[in-house]
Amino acid sequence: MSLLFSYLMSGERSDPLSLPLKAFFLFILLLFFGVTLFSRFVLDYKWFESVGYPQVFLVTLTARLFLFALGSLVSFLLFLFFWRWCKRSILSSVTVFAPFWEQIEGASREYIDVTPETSVRRVIKSIEMPLLLLFALVSLLAGLGLSARWSTVLLYLNKASFGAVDPIFGKDIGFYIFTLPFVNTILNYLIALFILISLVLILAYLSFNWRLLGEEIPPSLQAALIPLFLFLAAKAYLSRFNILYSATGAVYGAGYVDVHINQYIPLIISIILLGTAIAIPVSSLISARGSIKIPVAAVALVVVVSILGSGTAWFVQEFKVSPNEIVLEEPFIENNIRLTNKAYGLEGVHEEIYPLTYNLTIDEITDSPSIKNIRLWDHRPLLTTFQQRQEIRTYYGFSNLAVDRYHLNGELVQTWLAAREMLPDKLKGTADTWINRHLIYTHGIGVVMAPVNAVDEQGLPEMIIKDIPPRIEVEGIKITQPRIYYGEETNNYIITNTNREEFDYPMGDENQYTTYKGRGGIPLTPLNKIFSTIVLGEVKLYTSEYITEESRLHLYRNVNERAEKITPYILFDNDPHTFISSDGRIYWMLNGFLTTERYPYAEPTRFNNNRFNYIQDSVKAVIDAYNGTITYYIIKNDPLLTAYSKIYPGLFKPLSSMPEDFKAHLRYSEDLFKIQANIYTVYHMKNPEVFYNKEDRWEIPTEKYETAEIRVEPYNVLLQMDDKLQFLTILPFTPVGRDNMISWMAVKQDEPEYGEITVYKFTKEEQIYGPSQIEARIDQDETISRDLTLWGQSGSRVIRGNLLVIPYKNSIIYIEPLYLAAETGSIPELKRVIAFYNNSVAMEPTLNEALKKVLGASNRTTSRGVTIPEEGTIDSLIQQTIEHYNAAKKALMAGDIEAYGREMKNVERLLQKLEEETGEK
Structure with missing residues (x-):
């Protein structure tokens, strides 16, 4: 093709046939591109039709x-x-x-x-x-x-x-x-x-x-310059609205200097440009030809005005605004706070005080649905377990886990679910052929499900759906169509209904085969086959004897790519989640957002290389894993979605039309929740002066995972709140530069309260341990520290799972699971559960044992927060004194004077108790 193009562009005239020959080759070139483009349009239309x-x-x-x-x-x-x-x-x-280039320079140089x-x-x-x-x-x-x-x-x-x-x-x-x-x-x-x-x-x-x-403008050039300057004047006038996106003031958006100085500079420039557009024809009427000096002078004047305007803005900022910034910028800070909260869907956040009483009893946690559904399985070690125990064959894989809730055996249970997808890239050697990739190994099969809290005797998850074909070990769920043709890892095209049966699943030493009976795919009629061959660049599509007119071509099988193909203007999150409907079919649900970066005053942020300052939880896209059908449901009908609904009538369906069993698996996007939480760490401050001084800024705390410190991720819980069990996503906050927890945010995920966000604040007088402080307390516990060291020395890899902060009945419970895995990469096993409650920490083999231990210790705690040992032994008192003293040192190093004083008072009281026990100072 490049040789043909080079020939066409060459200037050689070797023979009289050169021009017709070039014209012929040019025609062939244009025909090639035309046919390719036309084929792509037709194939795209056929796909949209399918x-x-x-x-x-x-x-x-x-x-x-x-x-x-x-x-x-x-x-x-x-x-x-x-x-x-x-x-x-x-x-x-x-x-x-x-x-x-043809002018001749004579002897006189004229x-x-x-x-x-x-x-x-x-x-x-x-x-x-x-x-x-x-x-x-x-x-x-x-x-x-x-x-x-x-x-x-x-x-x-x-x-x-x-x-x-x-x-x-x-x-x-x-x-x-x-x-x-x-x-x-x-x-x-x-x-x-x-x-x-x-x-x-x-x-x-x-x-x-x-x-x-020379010095005049020819009429034709005048006729071009007049509209040019008119359009430039209009552009300059409209640019004054850009002050609403200014990043130079105290906050994002128009500030004092923008409103009083910067908005007038474009106005002056637009007047200059408009005057130039008028002056050009007027000057031509006077002198028959317009003067070239007019546009030149206009450009120079625009430059001068821009420089003077920038200088004036700088002078006002430095000598008037900066010395009085909080006073002059206050109304503009208010604008930024109000509109940022509105743009990120945070204007309706409900704030309330979360009072702490710490009066839980063992009876209150026994058989509590909230406690029973505390997540013991972190998604990272669990995914490793699923991959090693349930992939069955090398060409299967699990790419992601979805947390959800199902009614199983008559109870609402929080579960992990993973889809077993076909990964053709894992086909090796002679098995990696075009026929195998596109005709035989076409689909994954089944799912694996495990409750978030269930552990067997070996410390492994209790799988309630497993194996191939799927075996279900609970009541309340069924799978009638386990085959997965569309998923997160299905990135290649496939052809079904060919003369070769598709591989279905292994059964002992035999393989089972099947034929696709769904509605997905483009029928490969003779014409469609030609178009597909051209677009995909694969001749085998046309020449293969296995492909018939009954065959179907499946394109865009990746669920994210599939949804984006239809709605490229919707931003989808990184976590499509699988769910099983009441009729036993496997579906994918994607969270879609409508965004813009043109919302006035709203603070911008980034997600997936997209910059925006407005985002709404707009759409759920539901995709059938077998048929590939996709339905978009309206979650929040914001004006952007209203506009797109007018453009594409019938594309977006109301939430009321979503089947009830689909609604039961609605999930609030964790990516959106993280975006909102990050914004709220700053924009919960509604007072302009507090906001300006950043007096009450929050941050998302850190925790330990294995040996690394990472940010706490949002996590899902089933909690008994408002007299009913609710599925929530929650996240704790700490003050910037401090480790104590100051509040936590929760979003509801069940209809009809889906999407309601509440922030629970602790009173300023209370100092609540944050995740990193709990991690430090765990590290300081002699028994736990000794066991962790011994396991590490014995060749095991200790994996510290997510530290979960569980608000429950006006108390805070901290739970951290511990997993062990061999250094060679064996399956992680849940070995211990660490619980922390009201200044008491325990590590036990099960959650119930750990909770009973810390609750028992807490109920023997004095009102001042010092635990009195059951037998009052001197050794126990000494151990507690050391713990509180170490906590005081850490608080002092962190600059937390209040916590330091509180811990030192505990040390003083314990020393007094020791004096009473020993009779010595």
Whole structure:
């Protein structure tokens, strides 16, 4: 192809057949690209048709083609119009010069005039066709650029009101998200177009008659410069709204200097540019030709105004604002706080005090659903266990775990679930063939499920769904279709319903085979087979005897890619989760968000290389793992989603139409929760002065995992709250630079309260241990430390799981599971559970034993927080004194004076008790 292109571009004229031959090869080249492009369009349409959304493809395609045609046509017509006007101007001038490359320098070092007949007409005629081709190419590129903004145009045409206005200009938020991007798109297109036209005209005049550009502007160039300056004036005027996204003040958004200085600079510049657009034709009326000095002076004046404006802004900031910043910036800080919370869905967060009583009894935790569902299996060691015990064959794999809840044996149980997918990249040697990858090994099979808290005698998870075909060991769940054709790791295309049966699953020394009976895939009719061969670049698709007209081509099988193919404007999180419906089918549920970075005043953030300052939990996409069908359900109908619903009628379905058994597996996105939690660590401060001084800033604490310190991740719990068992995602907070816990955030995941966020705060008088402090207390415990050291020395790898902070009945319980695995990488086993409650720590083989021990010790705790040993032994008192003294030292090193004082008082009381026991000081 490159040789063909080189030949076409060469200038050699070896024989009379050269031009026709080049034309033929050019035709072949264009035909090749045309057929490829057409095939891709057809195959895409067939795919959209196969998933039930042909209208989505047609609406998008129509918009893109219309904008491409409009952008290309307008560009080409304007290029043609101005070029012909310029050509007539050059040829009709009194004195016409040869092109600069043909001008002859005489002995007197002056240019020799030549007539148009001898040079200019010939040159213009010779370059006109290449120039027209260049205009066509540039116009096509302009059309492509405009068509790439199809979503901006469609959103503007279907815009919706946000029902709120910005605090500076008083415009609806929708103006900044729908209208302003559209107007800027049109202006950018026109400005770029008229800049190119002006450059073409200037080059033409410089080449053929430079005297026409002496001190006056030729009429054709005037006609190009006037709209250019008008569009630049409009662009400058609209740029004043950019102060709402300023990052130079005390907060993100317009500050004092922006409102009082910076917003007027673009206004002055727009007036200058508008005046220039008017002055150019006025000056031509006075002197027949406009003066070239006008646009030059305008550009210089714009530069001067920009410099003076920046200098003025700096001066005001340094000498007026900075000395009085909190006073002058207070209203703008309020704007930033209010609109940031609104943009991230945090304006409805409910805050309440979480009172601590620490009066739990052993009876209260016995058979408690909240306690029974405490997660003992961390997802990392559990995934390793699933991979080693349940992959069965090398070509199967588990890529992720989904935490969920199911009614099993009459009880609501929190579970881990993993889908067993086919991984064709694991096919090795002679097994790694095109037929095996695309026709035989087409699907995974079954799932593995384990309760989050169930452990067998060997310290391994109790799997309630396992093996191939799936074996189910509980009541309340069934699997009627275990085959997984669409998943997280299904990244290659497959062809089903061929003359070769598909591998289904191994059964002893035999293999079971099957034939696909679902609705997924594109029927491979003769024409579809041709299009598929061209697009995928695989001749075997056309030549294979196994493929018939009944065969079906399955594309975009990765569930994230599949959802994004239909809705590229929706941002999906990193964790599609599997669930089993009441009729026994396997589904994937994806969390989708609508975002923009044009929300006024809202603090921007990043996720998956996307920058935005507005995000809403908008959509759930549900994908059938067997058929590949996909349904989008509206979770929150924000104005962006309203606009897209108008663009694509019928694409998004109301949540009320979601089956009840699907609603039972709704999960709030952990990625969204982390984004909101990070924002809330700062934006929970509603008082502008407190916010400005960062007096009450929070952070997400750290914990130990194995030997590393990592940030605490959000985790799911089943908690008894408001007289009912609720599925929540929770996360603790600590003050910045301190380790004590100050609050925790929870989001509900069950209908009808799905998405409600509550922040539970502890009173300022209470000092509650944070995760890192609990980790330190665990490390300081002599028994636990000794056992951990012994296990490590015996060749075992000690894995400290997630430290869970469990709020329960006005108490805080801390739970950390401990796993052991051989250094060679054997299966992790749950060996111990560490519990911490009200200053008591215990490590026992089971959760119940650990809780009973710490609750028993806590119930013998004095009101001052010092545990009195049952037998009152001196050794126990000494051990407690050492523990409290070490805790005091750590608090002092951390700068926590309050905690230091409290621990030293405990030390003093224990020493007094020792005096009483021993009779000595």
